[in-house]
Amino acid sequence: METEGLLFQAFVYLLAAVATVPIAKQLGLGSVLGYLLAGVIIGPHLLALVGHGGGGVMHVAEFGVVMMLFLVGLELRPNLLWRLRGPIVGTGGAQVILTTLAVAGLALAIGIRIKPALAIGMIFSASSTAIALQTLTEKGLLNSKGGQTSFSVLLFQDLAVIPILAILPLLAVSGSAVSPSSAHGAEVAPWQRALIVVGVVAAIIAGGRFLVRPVFRYLASLRLHEIFTAAALLLVVGIALAMQKVGLSPALGTFLAGVVLAESEYRHELESDIEPFKGLLLGLFFISVGASIDLPLIKSQPLVIAGLVFSLITVKFLLLFFIGKMTRLEKSQNFTFAFALAQGGEFAFVLISFAAQNQVIDQRIGNLLVATVALSMVMAPFLFTINERLVQPSFSSQLPDREADEIDEKDNPVILAGFGRFGHIVGRVLNLQRIKTTVLDLDADQVELVRKLGVKVFYGDASRLELLHAAGADTAKLIIIAIDDEEKSLLIVETVQKHFPKLQILARAAGRDHAYRLLHHGVDHIFRETLGSSLDLSVAALRMLGFRAYEAQRAAKAFRDYDEQTVRELAQYSEDESQLIAQAKQRISSLDEIFQIERHRSPQPDAGWDPPQPT
Amino acid sequence: MPTSTEPMANKVLIQFAHPALQKSRVNRRLITAVRNLENVTLNDLYEEYPDFSVNVRREQQLLMSHDIIVFQHPLYWYSCPALLKEWEDLVLQYGFAYGAQGTKLNGKWALTAITTGGPTSAYQRDGSNYFTIRELLRPFEQTVRFCGMVYLPPFVISGTLALKNEDQIAGYVALYRRAVESLRDGSFDAGEFEHVSYLNEILQRSPAAA
Numbered sequence: 001m002e003t004e005g006l007l008f009q010a011f012v013y014l015l016a017a018v019a020t021v022p023i024a025k026q027l028g029l030g031s032v033l034g035y036l037l038a039g040v041i042i043g044p045h046l047l048a049l050v051g052h053g054g055g056g057v058m059h060v061a062e063f064g065v066v067m068m069l070f071l072v073g074l075e076l077r078p079n080l081l082w083r084l085r086g087p088i089v090g091t092g093g094a095q096v097i098l099t100t101l102a103v104a105g106l107a108l109a110i111g112i113r114i115k116p117a118l119a120i121g122m123i124f125s126a127s128s129t130a131i132a133l134q135t136l137t138e139k140g141l142l143n144s145k146g147g148q149t150s151f152s153v154l155l156f157q158d159l160a161v162i163p164i165l166a167i168l169p170l171l172a173v174s175g176s177a178v179s180p181s182s183a184h185g186a187e188v189a190p191w192q193r194a195l196i197v198v199g200v201v202a203a204i205i206a207g208g209r210f211l212v213r214p215v216f217r218y219l220a221s222l223r224l225h226e227i228f229t230a231a232a233l234l235l236v237v238g239i240a241l242a243m244q245k246v247g248l249s250p251a252l253g254t255f256l257a258g259v260v261l262a263e264s265e266y267r268h269e270l271e272s273d274i275e276p277f278k279g280l281l282l283g284l285f286f287i288s289v290g291a292s293i294d295l296p297l298i299k300s301q302p303l304v305i306a307g308l309v310f311s312l313i314t315v316k317f318l319l320l321f322f323i324g325k326m327t328r329l330e331k332s333q334n335f336t337f338a339f340a341l342a343q344g345g346e347f348a349f350v351l352i353s354f355a356a357q358n359q360v361i362d363q364r365i366g367n368l369l370v371a372t373v374a375l376s377m378v379m380a381p382f383l384f385t386i387n388e389r390l391v392q393p394s395f396s397s398q399l400p401d402r403e404a405d406e407i408d409e410k411d412n413p414v415i416l417a418g419f420g421r422f423g424h425i426v427g428r429v430l431n432l433q434r435i436k437t438t439v440l441d442l443d444a445d446q447v448e449l450v451r452k453l454g455v456k457v458f459y460g461d462a463s464r465l466e467l468l469h470a471a472g473a474d475t476a477k478l479i480i481i482a483i484d485d486e487e488k489s490l491l492i493v494e495t496v497q498k499h500f501p502k503l504q505i506l507a508r509a510a511g512r513d514h515a516y517r518l519l520h521h522g523v524d525h526i527f528r529e530t531l532g533s534s535l536d537l538s539v540a541a542l543r544m545l546g547f548r549a550y551e552a553q554r555a556a557k558a559f560r561d562y563d564e565q566t567v568r569e570l571a572q573y574s575e576d577e578s579q580l581i582a583q584a585k586q587r588i589s590s591l592d593e594i595f596q597i598e599r600h601r602s603p604q605p606d607a608g609w610d611p612p613q614p615t
Numbered sequence: 616m617p618t619s620t621e622p623m624a625n626k627v628l629i630q631f632a633h634p635a636l637q638k639s640r641v642n643r644r645l646i647t648a649v650r651n652l653e654n655v656t657l658n659d660l661y662e663e664y665p666d667f668s669v670n671v672r673r674e675q676q677l678l679m680s681h682d683i684i685v686f687q688h689p690l691y692w693y694s695c696p697a698l699l700k701e702w703e704d705l706v707l708q709y710g711f712a713y714g715a716q717g718t719k720l721n722g723k724w725a726l727t728a729i730t731t732g733g734p735t736s737a738y739q740r741d742g743s744n745y746f747t748i749r750e751l752l753r754p755f756e757q758t759v760r761f762c763g764m765v766y767l768p769p770f771v772i773s774g775t776l777a778l779k780n781e782d783q784i785a786g787y788v789a790l791y792r793r794a795v796e797s798l799r800d801g802s803f804d805a806g807e808f809e810h811v812s813y814l815n816e817i818l819q820r821s822p823a824a825a
Binding site: 553554557558561606607608609610612 | 666668671704705706707708709710713714
């Protein structure tokens with residue numbers, strides 16, 4: 001019976017996720033929104049498949065949050081913190097403090113007293129680490145400037161929860177706050193509670209350092225993989241229980257445990273052990289958020305809640321944009337940053353229940369706040385979509401309109417288009433041989449950065465005829481196309497071939513497909529960007545396996561010659577395949593073909609080194 | 616088979632080995648002088664195989680499609696630059712260049728054309744190099760013989776370190792060009808080879824040899 005219930009619940013959750021997430025993803029809305037919708041659908045107010053009486057859903061949600069925060073904590077390596085200390089403390093600090101004050105000000109204006117107003121401000125200051133990081137990663141924006149800034153601010157918010165949890169009891173309205181749910185049931189004064197928080201934090205850190213690490217070392221030495229994973233889970237669950245016992249948030253406790261273990265030598269092992277659970281647990285969490293949305297409450301006060309959600313998002317967005325501007329974030333990146341973090345966060349749920357327990361805010365306001373934060377999280381994917389579909393395109397279409405730099409170097413023999421991770425190496429090698437090179441790049445940030453390092457780089461689009469003229473394309477000998485944008489690269493090739501037929505082209509090829517297309521355009525000097533380093537690695541691997549260095553090197557060279565030839569042969573072969581599907585098939589079969597031919601082909605002949613063997 | 620009576624021009628392959636041609640004063644000029652001659656193929660080994668991975672098949676094809684092989688290089692430590700030695704090791708395979716079935720090079724002519732920094736006077740018993748150039752080139756001579764080829768008296772330009780005079784260099788360049796052209800046109804008298812130590816002697820004896 002028990003098992004049946006559990007299995008049924010698991011079935012419902014998994015079915016909801018499998019049914020809705022792919023649809024949301026197909027519609028370009030991201031997986032987060034899919035999970036949230038799944039939660040709403042199976043929640044107590046629609047299908048009521050889960051959470052009869054509210055207990056089930058919140059119980060599972062709690063576990064999702066707890067696990068997620070453990071992983072977030074594991075990611076928080078001290079050296080990563082240190083590298084981002086400027087953006088974290090500066091930008092993150094400004095965001096938390098300004099948002100707290102602004103929201104508190106608004107709350108005061110609508111007649112809420114100062115202490116609860118401040119509490120609401122702190123509750124709303126956090127954004128959703130789960131949604132923002134998940135979505136930024138999904139859209140490949142995490143390493144952009146806007147993504148990095150978002151990450152830094154999220155880190156600060158994660159840290160800020162600790163002092164906020166310590167401060168919240170001090171804001172209790174009556175001054176004799178009673179924690180009704182406190183397990184030990186004793187009355188504690190706010191200062192005592194603050195003391196308990198500090199004490200528990202200290203205990204976790206000290207325990208993690210001096211107790212947990214030796215235990216893990218011992219377990220690791222046993223080489224029992226599943227016991228190691230079990231121990232990690234035991235630690236998380238244990239801390240969660242202990243935190244509940246003293247009436248603190250289990251999520252905070254496991255988060256701290258994660259941070260402590262992030263410093264240990266077993267971090268990677270823990271991460272890879274728990275990584276498989278991460279996606280599903282996050283999904284579970286989002287489903288729980290969806291299920292916890294109190295639909296009747298929203299139905300009874302739709303305007304109030306809509307107003308609250310709108311104000312929350314607007315205030316956070318404006319402040320984030322302002323802060324981004326202050327930190328000189330480029331405009332398009334600043335939009336990404338502001339849209340990414342304009343929602344309320346999962347910590348808010350923890351803080352709301354904590355604040356309600358300490359009678360900082362009353363339960364009615366607490367319920368309103370939960371609905372507001374949850375709805376703002378539902379809105380988050382839409383905000384990303386607005387940014388992606390409406391805001392960002394206006395920047396990329398503006399890009400070519402931006403004036404290209406005046407080029408004052410005309411007689412250089414080489415034009416280098418693209419000065420990123422590929423082009424800059426080419427540029428440096430040429431520079432060391434004192435070859436004068438005119439460098440063009442389309443990434444304004446990159447141009448800025450490289451110029452600071454004293455390299456002369458011109459901003460401009462190398463596929464534009466007048467820019468190529470200005471760069472001296474009619475007198476130069478070579479143009480090196482080192483950009484990673486395949487379409488643009490082919491555009492440059494076409495322009496050069498049409499207008500500067502004497503200019504020799506050397507092109508970086510992103511992969512086989514790009515290589516084929518370049519070859520079709522008649523570009524012979526193609527360089528697949530990963531070929532060189534993967535061959536270097538193969539040589540190193542062969543040497544570690546006991547091959548003599550020269551033998552390994554020759555094997556790689558033989559492969560390279562052979563592969564360069566194969567690419568050229570397959571390029572002709574793939575010309576008539578115009579259909580996309582046919583091309584995909586082609587790629588698979590040609591890889592198979594490569595392996596087949598390889599087995600039958602003799603290596604580079606070096607029989608000359610063998611003693612004569614008359615037959 | 617190259618003889619003086621052959622009506623067709625011989626095909627000449629120049630196997631050139633110089634690891635730092637950009638610093639060369641004499642070899643670069645020599646190369647330029649013979650590079651575009653008809654029926655002469657220049658195989659610039661260091662340009663072809665900068666990573667020493669000699670394409671054996673290609674090299675053997677080249678050898679088979681030519682009648683006369685010229686090994687042109689500076690003399691490094693009484694021998695050739697390293698890549699040419701690697702070339703020998705890999706290309707002159709058993710069963711191709713030597714052994715019962717290794718007859719692919721039989722009857723071809725082979726010439727060593729070298730430059731030396733020191734003067735001829737240093738290459739004798741009382742000189743700093745003790746041995747004569749001809750003696751020092753014995754390994755090449757025997758390699759060629761072992762492969763069934765005819766070893767020609769070597770073409771030598773010595774004392775290149777002291778060679779500052781433009782006219783003198785131009786003189787050597789013209790001499791080398793004449794040597795290659797004569798080989799191609801079959802205008803050498805094979806009987807003369809036994810009577811001289813260096814090809815230069817024959818060329819200088821008959822300035823208008825043709």
